Amino acid sequence: MTGLSWTPSPACVGKPLCITVSGILNNDIVDGGVVSMIGRYFGRVVYTDDYLLCDFLAANGMTCPIPVTTTTATFCHTIKPEAPTGIPVEMTYEFVNGNGNILYCEKTIGAMAMNC
DSSP: OOOOEESSEEEEETTTTEEEEEEEOOOOOOOEEEEEEEEEEETTEEEEEEEEEHHHHHTTTTTBBOOEEEEEEEEEEEETTTTTSSSOEEEEEEOTTTTSEEEEEEEEEEEEEEEO
């Protein structure tokens, strides 16, 4: 995968955040994978959220296995109420396939959740 974007920006605590991942897959996405989101503030973990990748995709209308011909996937999740607000958080998004291969990993600097 080659790109990641999200809306809305900034994210709102307790409301949906939609993530769009785009690019070309090297392998089909198979069951057993994980989506991990880790937020850090000055190196300290202040937010975590994990989902089973195929469950995450199924909740947004896509069924595993996802073929290599798929070039864009959008999925939404709700920002947990305990998310820190008003501070810049470094977010790491990691998508691991059911076969253990990393599909995508990205760090964003300065992400911030708001009480909307």
